[in-house]
Amino acid sequence: MNLHQYAETHEVTNQPPSLDGANLYRIDLPLQEWSRRYGAGWAQERIDAYGALAGGPLMAAGFLANQNKPQFSSHDRYGHRIDLVEFHPAYHELMRTAIEHGLPSLPWTDPREGAHVARASMTYLHSQAEAGSGCPLTMTFAAVPALKLQPELAEYWLPKVLATEYDPRNVGDRHKVGVTLGMAMTEKQGGTDVRANTTRAYPVGAPGPGQAYELVGHKWFCSAPMCDAFLTLAQTDKGLSCFLLPRHRPDDSRNQFYIQRLKNKLGNCSNASSEVEFRGALAWMIGEEGRGVPTIIEMVAMTRFDCMVGSSALMRQALTQAAHHCAHRQVGGRLLAEQPLMQNVLADLALESEAALALSLRMGRALDQPDDPHQARFARLITAVGKYWICKRAPAMINEAAECMGGAGYVEDSILPRLYREAPVNSTWEGSGNVQCLDVLRALSKEPGVLDTLFAELGDGHGDPRLAAHIGNLKAAFADTADIQYRARQLSEDIAVGLQAKLLLEAGNTAVSDAFIASRLSGNGRVYGVLPRGVDVAALVQRSTPNWPL
Numbered sequence: 001m002n003l004h005q006y007a008e009t010h011e012v013t014n015q016p017p018s019l020d021g022a023n024l025y026r027i028d029l030p031l032q033e034w035s036r037r038y039g040a041g042w043a044q045e046r047i048d049a050y051g052a053l054a055g056g057p058l059m060a061a062g063f064l065a066n067q068n069k070p071q072f073s074s075h076d077r078y079g080h081r082i083d084l085v086e087f088h089p090a091y092h093e094l095m096r097t098a099i100e101h102g103l104p105s106l107p108w109t110d111p112r113e114g115a116h117v118a119r120a121s122m123t124y125l126h127s128q129a130e131a132g133s134g135c136p137l138t139m140t141f142a143a144v145p146a147l148k149l150q151p152e153l154a155e156y157w158l159p160k161v162l163a164t165e166y167d168p169r170n171v172g173d174r175h176k177v178g179v180t181l182g183m184a185m186t187e188k189q190g191g192t193d194v195r196a197n198t199t200r201a202y203p204v205g206a207p208g209p210g211q212a213y214e215l216v217g218h219k220w221f222c223s224a225p226m227c228d229a230f231l232t233l234a235q236t237d238k239g240l241s242c243f244l245l246p247r248h249r250p251d252d253s254r255n256q257f258y259i260q261r262l263k264n265k266l267g268n269c270s271n272a273s274s275e276v277e278f279r280g281a282l283a284w285m286i287g288e289e290g291r292g293v294p295t296i297i298e299m300v301a302m303t304r305f306d307c308m309v310g311s312s313a314l315m316r317q318a319l320t321q322a323a324h325h326c327a328h329r330q331v332g333g334r335l336l337a338e339q340p341l342m343q344n345v346l347a348d349l350a351l352e353s354e355a356a357l358a359l360s361l362r363m364g365r366a367l368d369q370p371d372d373p374h375q376a377r378f379a380r381l382i383t384a385v386g387k388y389w390i391c392k393r394a395p396a397m398i399n400e401a402a403e404c405m406g407g408a409g410y411v412e413d414s415i416l417p418r419l420y421r422e423a424p425v426n427s428t429w430e431g432s433g434n435v436q437c438l439d440v441l442r443a444l445s446k447e448p449g450v451l452d453t454l455f456a457e458l459g460d461g462h463g464d465p466r467l468a469a470h471i472g473n474l475k476a477a478f479a480d481t482a483d484i485q486y487r488a489r490q491l492s493e494d495i496a497v498g499l500q501a502k503l504l505l506e507a508g509n510t511a512v513s514d515a516f517i518a519s520r521l522s523g524n525g526r527v528y529g530v531l532p533r534g535v536d537v538a539a540l541v542q543r544s545t546p547n548w549p550l
């Protein structure tokens with residue numbers, strides 16, 4: 001008798017083919033359409049090339065970089081202080097690829113129409129493969145407007161910040177062609193409340209903008225502590241001021257920037273986040289003394305934009321995986337993607353994903369037109385609205401996408417658990433949900449013309465009576481100023497979905513806009529998968545299902 005025949009217990013069937021190696025751009029019709037729509041038609045080849053990298057080598061690197069967390073050593077074997085964080089080679093591959101493709105630099109080095117949209121599109125692809133490396137990439141990108149406020153510092157630092165060369169060596173910045181930048185504001189007693197910062201800055205010589213100071217104090221969160229320099233806040237006699245603090249002094253010695261420990265985080269595992277102390281660390285003042293918050297807000301506005309892009313990316317990757325799974329998985333002899341209730345869920349997820357992308361790239365479009373006052377006011381408002389709404393929608397949406405995959409979506413072999421753990425951080429850092437909603441009120445009440453810009457942008461409903469009614473209700477809600485802080489989340493949500501509806505209507509795909517308006521402006525939708533009757537769910541599911549292999 002041949003016992004060997006029993007060794008093969010079963011055949012593997014009814015499992016989806018692997019998506020490994022898929023070009024994330026080519027399987028994403030909404031990305032292709034929206035990036036073209038908002039001025040990045042010229043960049044499609046670049047975005048396409050990045051899509052191939054993101055779905056291939058970067059996706060593989062993403063798993064390795066998260067399985068092998070960064071390791072911190074405070075001292076070397078002889079007892080010398082070294083403050084070193086070491087990363088897996090996969091993390092460096094992610095950083096190198098992104099920097100070489102201009103993810104932190106493109107709109108600053110090539111500021112033509114559509115440049116912000118092109119960069120956001122590539123960042124969207126990168127973040128689908130791996131989000132943790134997005135933290136230093138984004139901070140490096142975002143530091144540029146703040147750095148420009150101090151021309152003599154910018155003259156030295158900007159060419160290095162904008163270089164497409166990644167140099168992770170633990171050496172002084174003067175030895176590097178390319179550098180990365182971080183940001184350290186949050187202290188133990190306050191993150192939202194940065195004005196409560198106790199870190200103190202002492203002038204080395206003459207005080208004032210561009211001058212050298214020594215900083216004494218701590219920061220409770222300082223992500224990517226192996227960056228070459230950090231924008232930070234400290235108190236002077238004139239109040240909270242912004243400083244650029246390099247990790248090395250000009251003589252190449254280590255600056256007095258001491259890493260206490262790394263945070264043990266829910267997700268975002270490839271990225272190191274640390275607690276640090278400044279014990280006389282040398283730093284240079286950026287911007288006006290005592291105006292540190294408005295100075296660093298120049299950076300924070302950009303990182304908030306990237307939170308929108310990042311959460312849109314996490315949602316898209318979750319949708320891609322779920323739609324692909326359901327297109328190949330049968331239950332009861334029928335593909336899940338063809339079963340009515342699963343179609344309702346998938347179509348709803350697809351709507352959320354596309355609406356998030358549309359608003360994020362519309363924001364990129366506004367950043368591409370900084371000299372247009374309407375666009376500048378739009379960007380001011382939508383930074384807060386979009387950061388709040390898109391980041392808030394992501395965790396629940398990703399959870400639902402994982403559930404579409406059944407048990408497979410809960411297992412670490414798939415990317416879904418990582419996406420799910422990553423999602424809440426975009427909502428928390430760079431100003432948490434409530435802070436964004438209060439900022440929406442601040443922008444609308446304190447900054448001239450922002451409310452008018454919002455309603456000019458929303459228009460009259462673009463021929464859709466449901467959107468027209470929504471806009472009317474929003475106007476009434478703003479006319480009533482009683483309890484406005486208490487209602488700030490509702491107002492921010494209503495702005496977000498109103499704008500998303502308007503953008504989808506403008507784009508002209510009625511299956512998408514109609515379903516969005518029918519579901520998002522009607523008050524239902526406490527969970528995903530409750531689209532009303534009459535929605536063309538098959539078209540929506542098809543639009544977002546990867547046509548793979550290409």
Ligand SMILES: Cc1cc2nc3c(=O)[nH]c(=O)nc-3n(C[C@H](O)[C@H](O)[C@H](O)COP(=O)(O)OP(=O)(O)OC[C@H]3O[C@@H](n4cnc5c(N)ncnc54)[C@H](O)[C@@H]3O)c2cc1C
Pocket residue numbers: 182183184185186189190191192193221222223224265268273425428429430431432433434435438
């Ligand atoms: C993984 C990770 C990495 C980070 N990296 C960095 C970094 O590199 N650099 C850095 O500077 N910081 C970093 N942070 C810190 C982050 O920006 C702060 O945690 C965040 O700004 C919130 O500050 P907090 O933790 O002090 O919370 P708090 O300020 O105490 O806020 C707690 C809650 O209260 C809400 N709240 C605040 N004010 C109001 C109000 N008036 N009305 C109603 N609700 C309100 C907030 O929305 C929040 O939900 C990081 C955080 C995380 C999780």
